[in-house]
Structure formats: C-alpha cells, structure tokens
Amino acid sequence: MINTFTSFHLINRDIARSMERVQSQPAVQRETAYYQANIGRVTSIDEFVNDDRLFRYAMKAHGLEDMAYAKAFMVKVLEEGISDPESFANKLTDKRYADFARTYNFAAGGANTTTYNPTQKGTVDKYVSLAIRNGVDPGSEALLKDINYYLQNISQVKSADHLLADDKLLTFAMVAHGFTDEVIDKRALKALLEGGVDDPKSPANQQSDKRFLALATTFNFERYGEDTTTHNATQAPAIDKYLRQTLEEDAGKQNEGVRLALYFQRKASSIRSYYEFLAEPALAKVVRTALGFPEALAQANIDKQVDLIKDRIDLEDFKDPEKLDEFLTRFTNMWELANPSGNQLSSIAALYSQPAEFGISTDVLFTIAQLKR
Incomplete structure (x- = not known):
C-alpha cells in the first residue's frame, strides 16, 4: 500500500487533475448535474x-452531510442568516x-x-435607491x-x-456605493479592489470610511478573480466545495492521514488564531x-497548549504554499x-464524530433536543 506521504503528494501535486477525476465519477456527475439544473x-x-436531493448535495458540500436529516435545525440556521x-x-x-x-443567505x-450577484443586481439596487433619494x-x-449600460x-x-478602464462602469459602481463627489486616485482603487477583504491588513480593512470596505466586498477580485462579476455562492463555488469534500472523503477511505492533510491544507490559510487549531x-x-506532541496533551490547559504551539508555528507561514507544503x-x-x-487503525474515525469539520458537535445535538420539545 502506498504510504501517507506519497499518497498525499500524488493528489496534491496536481490538485486540479485530482478534482477532475472526482468530477468524472458517474455518481458525482449525476448529482452535480441535478444540482446545476435545479438550484x-x-x-x-x-x-x-424540501428538495432532498438538492439539499443533501448542499449539505455535503459544506461538510454537513451527517446533519441532512435535521431539517428543522437547518431551517433555523437559514432563517436567521x-x-x-x-x-x-x-x-x-x-x-x-x-x-x-453565508452561501445560502436567504435571510438577506x-x-x-x-x-x-452583488456586482450586478446588488449594485443596481444601490444605484437606483440613491437616485430615488436624490429625487x-x-x-x-x-x-x-445608465442601468442598461451597466448590466x-x-x-x-x-x-x-x-x-478601472471603463469610466462609465466605474462611475456607476462608485456612485452606487456612495461615492458621489469624491475623486479617488485609480492606483489607490486598484490596490483596494485587488486587496480584497479577507486579510485584516488589506487596504479596504484599513480604511475608517466603510464605503471602501463595501466596495471591495462587492467587487472582490481578490477572492473570486475572473468570476467576480458573475459569481453566485450557491452555484459554482458550492459545486467546487462538493468536489473537494468528495476528494477528501475518497482519500480517507484509503488513508485517514491523507484526508487530514487535505483538510488542513484547505483550512490553513484562513486560520486567524491559534485557538482555532484546538477548536x-x-x-x-x-x-x-x-509537532510530535503526545495525544495526552489534548487534556492539558488550553492556554498552555496554545503557548506550546506558538513556540513552534507561525500562522503567517500557512499563507505561504511552500511553507505549508513543508509542514504537511x-x-x-x-x-x-x-x-x-x-x-491503520480505525481510532482516527472518532475525529469525525466530534465537534469539528466532521460529524455533529455537542452544542448542535443539544439544540436539536431543545427543538424537539
């Protein structure tokens, strides 16, 4: 049997091809086609x-397949947004x-x-509302x-x-976000739009004027790239999540260590706190x-665990693909x-029934019990 290191790197060295192999599976093709046709x-x-097939696809895409039965619980999640x-x-x-x-944000x-799509209907709605307020x-x-040209x-x-190259589009977008009189340097706007909103140190997040953050959130080229102006979270991004989830599950059937490595790789760059590791x-x-820490360390004081991890890991390293690869x-x-x-023993399966990416967390089980009363 291929060892953990080799298995992981065979998948990881060309993740796009690995995803294509998952996508070519007949069962995955059928479910994805149904989702695309109906969502x-x-x-x-x-x-x-109430569309069980559609709903289960969405739940699996978000790692919540085990909770697909708890529809009343999920309705509450969706209703409150x-x-x-x-x-x-x-x-x-x-x-x-x-x-x-956030993906299925019916509340909003x-x-x-x-x-x-926020760059299309969302921006037009803002533009029209501002125009009406101005008489x-x-x-x-x-x-x-103006609206027809923009759309x-x-x-x-x-x-x-x-x-930035189309002044009519840019003016429409800026006015929609409340910039009616200001003249803003295009180089600054370029940095703002390309910096996105995910990094707390991005230009948009550093501005005290929250209009800039709203603009960068709508035109989030840093996150969505070429799909920014056509992106809808319930469509292509949800399908990508489903394929990635399936890839990880398939890998785990052969070697749980590979699944853990793939999962960590997916989550690492978004980790903002050492406490998230322990959560x-x-x-x-x-x-x-x-890091070679014993399993018994999990029973130690949380703050002491964090101190030990801090001494060995710099969170910024996980934003560097090469350093992340070295860690994995x-x-x-x-x-x-x-x-x-x-x-391999099956003890690692216990991870998938605890409050993490896999399985059902204790606070969720408690809430379900309350809903049944």
Missing part, C-alpha cells in the same frame, strides 16, 4: 430543504453552519438568493440608460483593471502529530511512522 430555480428556504452576530448560526461553535448560511437575498424619477430615460457590460469585467479535533490532530510533508511522515500504511 437556480429555488426561491425560498422551504423549496430548498449571518448579518446579526447573535444569529443562530453565528452563535454555534461549529462554523460550518455560518458558512452554510430572499427569492433571489440562488441567482443574486430622480425611477423611470427616467437617463437612469434607465450589459459588467459581466464582461474580469479584473480590477478592466473595471477542531481534526486540525488539532494534524498539529500534534506534525512533516505531518504525513510523522503520521506514517505512527500509523504504517496497510495497518
């Missing part, structure tokens, strides 16, 4: 959860639910959730002309440079294994020493 027709939470920090999804320790509510998007007739020829051309924009048993397992090389080698291929 755009969904206009409500009830329609979504993520805008309110006190919403149901935001209060759950398992952040997969907030991610799910309503009937347009599965077709909505413009919503049926005026000039306003309709006919915005989907052709594939980069920040493309947007998810799967991540914690990778860290302890790579160490993990896969250490995993192989402890779990020789061909003689």
